[in-house]
Amino acid sequence: MIRSVSQTANPSADAAAMLRRLGFAILFFAVPLAALFTRRALVVMAPLAVILLVLASVLDGGARHAWDKLTALAASPGGVAGLVLLFWAGLSLVWTPFLPQASERLLNIIGMALMGLGGYLAIPERMRSANLYLLPVGVGLAALIAISLTITGGSHFDPEGLSLERGMLMLVLLLWPAIAWLHSRGRNLEAIGLALAVAICSLLTRDGLPLYGLAAGAVVFVVTAWNPVFGSRLIGFVMAGLLLFAPVLPFILKPVAASLLGANSPTTLGLEVWRRIILDEPLRLLTGHGLETALRGRFFGLVPPSAPSTLLFEIWYELGLVGAAAGSVLLYQAVVGAKSHRATVAPGIMAAFACAFTLGCLGIGTAQVWWFTALVVLVLIFVAIERGQFRTKRPKAALRRTV
Structure with a gap:
C-alpha cells in the first residue's frame, strides 16, 4: 500500500499567515468599529496592525526588493x-x-x-480575497452601529459624541475602498447597500x-x-x-x-x-x-x-x-x-x-x-x-x- 507523502510543515509560514490575518483583521474590521467608541482607537490600532504585517513579511520573506521599491x-x-x-x-x-x-x-x-x-512594503504582492472581504463587513457593521448610536444619542463610553463624529468621518473615508473592492468582485448590490447605510448614518449626524x-x-x-x-x-x-x-x-x-x-x-x-x-x-x-x-x-x-x-x-x-x-x-x-x-x-x-x-x-x-x-x-x-x-x-x- 502506497501512502501519500505529507508536505513538510513550515512553522514560520504558518506564524506569518496568522500574524498577517490578525493584522488585516485589525486594519479592515476592528478599526472602523472601535473608532465609533474611542477617539484613540485609530492611533493605537493602526500601528499595531502595521507591526503585525511587518513581522509576517519578515517571517516568510514577503517583502522582496524593498530597497528598489523605496528608491x-x-x-x-x-x-x-x-x-x-x-x-x-x-x-x-x-x-x-x-x-x-x-x-x-x-x-x-x-x-x-x-x-x-512599512505597511506598503509588508503588504504581500497577492492579497487573499478572504482578508479583503473583512473591509466591507467591518464598514457595514460599523454603519449599522452608527445608525443605532445616532438614534439613541450615543454610548456611555462617549457621552459628548466626539468619538462618534470622528468615527463617522473615518467611516466615510473607508466606504470608498470597501465599494471599490465589492465593485471589482461584481457585488454591486452589496456595494449599493453599503453606500446607503453610510449615507443614512451621515444624514443622522449633527455635523x-x-x-x-x-x-x-x-x-x-x-x-x-x-x-x-x-x-x-x-x-x-x-x-x-x-x-x-x-x-x-x-x-x-x-x-x-x-x-x-x-x-x-x-x-x-x-x-x-x-x-x-x-x-x-x-x-x-x-x-x-x-x-x-x-x-x-x-x-x-x-x-x-x-x-x-x-x-x-x-x-x-x-x-x-x-x-x-x-x-x-x-x-x-x-x-x-x-x-x-x-x-x-x-x-x-x-x-x-x-x-x-x-x-x-x-x-x-x-x-x-x-x-x-x-x-x-x-x-x-x-x-x-x-x-x-x-x-x-x-x-x-x-x-x-x-x-
Whole structure:
C-alpha cells in the first residue's frame, strides 16, 4: 500500500499567515468599529496592525526588493515633492514661535510616513480575497452601529459624541475602498447597500462634514466611472489648483459669501480675516509663519479666533509658497499616479481622494495625529485592494480523458 507523502510543515509560514490575518483583521474590521467608541482607537490600532504585517513579511520573506521599491518611490516626482515638503516643514522650525509643539508635530508626521512605508512594503504582492472581504463587513457593521448610536444619542463610553463624529468621518473615508473592492468582485448590490447605510448614518449626524465628504466622493465616483482618465486628471487639477492658488480665494469668495450668508456669518468673517492677513504680511506668503502656528497662534493672539480652520489656509499660513507648491505637486502626482489596472477600482480611489480633500478644506483637524493616521490607513487599504486584483475570474476545471 502506497501512502501519500505529507508536505513538510513550515512553522514560520504558518506564524506569518496568522500574524498577517490578525493584522488585516485589525486594519479592515476592528478599526472602523472601535473608532465609533474611542477617539484613540485609530492611533493605537493602526500601528499595531502595521507591526503585525511587518513581522509576517519578515517571517516568510514577503517583502522582496524593498530597497528598489523605496528608491523608485523617492525618485518619482511625487516622492521628490514629498521630501521637499518634509524638508521645508523641518526648516520652518527655525522661525516658528512654538518650537516644542512644532517639533512634536513634525515627529508625528515622520512617524506616520514611516508607518505607511512599512505597511506598503509588508503588504504581500497577492492579497487573499478572504482578508479583503473583512473591509466591507467591518464598514457595514460599523454603519449599522452608527445608525443605532445616532438614534439613541450615543454610548456611555462617549457621552459628548466626539468619538462618534470622528468615527463617522473615518467611516466615510473607508466606504470608498470597501465599494471599490465589492465593485471589482461584481457585488454591486452589496456595494449599493453599503453606500446607503453610510449615507443614512451621515444624514443622522449633527455635523454636516461626513455628508459633504460623502457627496463629493459620490460625484467624483460617477465622473471617474464614466471616464477614468478625465476623472483622475480633473480631480488632480482641482486639488492642486485650489492648494496652489488658495490666497486668491478670500478675495473672490468674500463678496459672494457676504451676499449669500450675510456679512456677520462665520464664513464671511473667516474670509475677511484671511484677506487681512495676506494684505498685512505679503512677504510671509513666501516663507509662512512656521509649523504649528495656525493652531497654536489662536490661543496666544497671533491668529484671530475667526480665522479659517481649513487645510488651504493652514498650509499657506504655516509653510508659505514653498510648502504650498510642493504640496500641490504631491497631490497631483498622487492622484494621477494612483492608477489601477482594473477600471472597477479607479473610481473608488478618486472618490476617496475627493472625500479626504473636501473634509480637509471644510475644517477637519488636519494637524491632528488621528487624521494623518486615517490617511495612511486609507492608502494601505487601497494598496491591498490593488494587489488583490490578480485574478479576473475563477478558473474552470479541465477534464482530461484517462486511458
